Amino acid sequence: MKTIETWFYVGLLAVILIFGVGMYYEGAISHASPSTSTQSSTNEYNITLVITNQNYLASAGQNQPAYYVLENGKLMSSAQIYLPGDSLIRMTIINYDTGPGTTSSTYNKVTGTLNNTEYVFNDTSVNTTAQTGHWISSVPFSDLAHTFTVPNMNLNIMVPSESIVVAYFHTPASGVYNWQCEVDCGTGASGWGGAMETPGWMQGEIVLD
Ligand SMILES: [Cu+2]
Structure with missing residues (x-):
């Protein structure tokens, strides 16, 4: 029972981490390539x-x-x-x-x-x-x-x-x-x-x- 519980929380943590990183990655992408942007500049x-x-x-x-x-x-x-x-x-x-x-x-x-x-x-x-x-x-x-x-x-x-x-x-x-x-x-x-x-x-x- 203890082991199952432990694995449940390990699994939950993994899901949270993967989801969190995914959200961050998605945010970074939409930030970097806005659909209306026609400009590119290193200082933008x-x-x-x-x-x-x-x-x-x-x-x-x-x-x-x-x-x-x-x-x-x-x-x-x-x-x-x-x-x-x-x-x-x-x-x-x-x-x-x-x-x-x-x-x-x-x-x-x-x-x-x-x-x-x-x-x-x-x-x-x-x-x-x-x-x-x-x-x-x-x-x-x-x-x-x-x-x-x-x-x-x-x-x-x-x-x-x-x-x-x-x-x-x-x-x-x-x-x-x-x-x-x-x-x-x-x-x-x-x-x-x-x-x-x-x-x-x-x-x-x-x-x-
Ligand atoms: Cu005003």
């Missing part, structure tokens, strides 16, 4: 941001949209986003929020990315699988939810309602840069209160190292 770095909309912001007294950094399956604060300097970044933004919203003429087109374009798929249906996407250079206000904008890097990524965006851009060698959503998605008459003025929600810092 992947980062995924997630925008959710049901987050209670105490200072605003209501739910507000917020950017998060997806790290090891957890949503982490976007107040400081760490990126390697002098690298090609592949940024994926998964947006669960709806629009529409407006932005100024300065930010109504995609800038600072590869060819000033970005790849959008699952537009208006973020959780759908196997949808093909397309490269775009701007998003009409009727479909715009947020932007991910770093003015001092001339970077402006536009995020349509309930969609997934992939954008490539190069980082400067070093420094700290402010990022800000440039769509009036916050509180108040202007829409620039609440999330828009709170680090880790619709603004923060890019820290290059």
Whole structure:
């Protein structure tokens, strides 16, 4: 009986180990060869941001949209986003929020990315699988939810309602840069209160190292 029990646990451990390694291997493969990637660079770095909309912001007294950094399956604060300097970044933004919203003429087109374009798929249906996407250079206000904008890097990524965006851009060698959503998605008459003025929600810092 003892022996059977022992072998049962040895077997269970083996299954867990094999399954765990398999999962890791699968993750590594899908990470290394993204279906939408057209780039290859030894310095390419992947980062995924997630925008959710049901987050209670105490200072605003209501739910507000917020950017998060997806790290090891957890949503982490976007107040400081760490990126390697002098690298090609592949940024994926998964947006669960709806629009529409407006932005100024300065930010109504995609800038600072590869060819000033970005790849959008699952537009208006973020959780759908196997949808093909397309490269775009701007998003009409009727479909715009947020932007991910770093003015001092001339970077402006536009995020349509309930969609997934992939954008490539190069980082400067070093420094700290402010990022800000440039769509009036916050509180108040202007829409620039609440999330828009709170680090880790619709603004923060890019820290290059
Ligand atoms: Cu926003």
